[in-house]
Amino acid sequence: MSDIINISLNEENGILHLVMDAPNNNMMTTAFLNTFEAIMVKVAEIAEKGGIKGMVIYGGGRHFSSGADVGALAERSEKEAYDDSSDELPASHVVQKSHFTFLRDLPFPVVSVVTGFCIGSGSEIAVNSHYRILEKGARIGQPESTFGILPALGGVARNIEICGMKNAYELVMTGDMIPADQAYEIGYADIFTGKKQGLSEALSLIEYISDNFGTFEPEKYREYIKQYKQSRLV
Amino acid sequence: MHDMNTEIKEYTTEISGMTSLRALLDAELGSPCLLIVKNSKLSGGISNDIRDFFTKAPFLTALADDEPSEELAELFDMVIPADGIDEWTARLFKDKSKWAADQITACFVKARTGTAEEVLDCESRAFYRLMAVKNGGGSNE
Numbered sequence: 015m016s017d018i019i020n021i022s023l024n025e026e027n028g029i030l031h032l033v034m035d036a037p038n039n040n041m042m043t044t045a046f047l048n049t050f051e052a053i054m055v056k057v058a059e060i061a062e063k064g065g066i067k068g069m070v071i072y073g074g075g076r077h078f079s080s081g082a083d084v085g086a087l088a089e090r091s092e093k094e095a096y097d098d099s100s101d102e103l104p105a106s107h108v109v110q111k112s113h114f115t116f117l118r119d120l121p122f123p124v125v126s127v128v129t130g131f132c133i134g135s136g137s138e139i140a141v142n143s144h145y146r147i148l149e150k151g152a153r154i155g156q157p158e159s160t161f162g163i164l165p166a167l168g169g170v171a172r173n174i175e176i177c178g179m180k181n182a183y184e185l186v187m188t189g190d191m192i193p194a195d196q197a198y199e200i201g202y203a204d205i206f207t208g209k210k211q212g213l214s215e216a217l218s219l220i221e222y223i224s225d226n227f228g229t230f231e232p233e234k235y236r237e238y239i240k241q242y243k244q245s246r247l248v
Numbered sequence: 249m250h251d252m253n254t255e256i257k258e259y260t261t262e263i264s265g266m267t268s269l270r271a272l273l274d275a276e277l278g279s280p281c282l283l284i285v286k287n288s289k290l291s292g293g294i295s296n297d298i299r300d301f302f303t304k305a306p307f308l309t310a311l312a313d314d315e316p317s318e319e320l321a322e323l324f325d326m327v328i329p330a331d332g333i334d335e336w337t338a339r340l341f342k343d344k345s346k347w348a349a350d351q352i353t354a355c356f357v358k359a360r361t362g363t364a365e366e367v368l369d370c371e372s373r374a375f376y377r378l379m380a381v382k383n384g385g386g387s388n389e
Contacts (some may be wrong), residue, residue, distance in 0.1 A: 032277060073266070087379075088382060088383055089378060091375075091376065091379045091383070092379075092383045094376075096376040098377060100386070103291070103369075103372050103373065104376070104377070107372060108372075109375075111368070111372065115368060138272055157302045159344065161349070161382070162379075162381070162382040163369065163375055163378045163379055163382060164346060164351070164352050164355070164371060164374055164375055164378060166371045166372050166374070166375030168371075169371070170352075170356070170359075170367060170370075170371040171355075171359065171364050171367035171371060174356065174359045174367065175364065178326075179308070179325045179326050179356060179359065179360075180310075180326035180327070180328065182326075182356070183308065183326065183340070183356055184354075186339065186345075186350070187340040187341070187352060188319065188339050188340055188342070190339075191306060212337045243336060
């Protein structure tokens, strides 16, 4: 039954591995999102205890995520009351969104290793991470506007932050899927690797940050990766 | 030098032949998603009222120039290639109503001066407005 969602969270050598291995290339159905959010609660609890060097997020199969089930999304939002004249967003949306955006505030680096498709809300997991490592063959996109909506789990704000205004506007407005090398050129990817190299690169980045900076300060995430990349050139 | 020409389209307002950004202050610009300044040889300083215009513009601003000065590039929200503007804008707004494009664009305008939290909030509200229309409700189309 496709409702069985396999998203695992394990710790290895002080690094959390969040592996998404759900049906339909990690399509983000309601069941997927419920499981993902429950795991994010666990991540927050673990973060609170300390002692974690970083977290890597990746797909257990070929793809990072094929994104949201737009039909289910429409159905869910139809049930959520939103009065545009009030200040109140639906509470369920606020909670769900916080489980994406809080990744950026975690006290350790969060690295998404992107293989295959990374689309829509799947891409929003990636852009809410501090870093994105894209393997050759990956394709990313925010196609929500082609369905008459927009990415609302951080997809607009974070894409602007990491890709700049023009590139983010193009990504969000056109909904185009772009290959990994182009994603690297526009700043979406911090590192572009060959196939099967993303995870080891992510672990290397996390170890570098842990070894060289000790305490991870989220607001300095750009500084850390800059120094890491410089260290790789030596 | 040719005269300034303003072309108000559904999604964009395109201005060409401009020699000073000061002309923007009094120009009729319509209500575009994107103001595009193209084929213009801009000279003169950038006064506070011009900076104010670019900071407060309720639309995005794009300079179509392959070799813009650093000062101009920083003033506009984005710099785009001088050629291929029609194709680029057609790709951006394909199959979108003006209202939907406005909803999305507003989040980018917010990002010009707003905090990340404000942009995150803006995208959520835009999502629900768009979804209401998608679900057959709303009256903003």
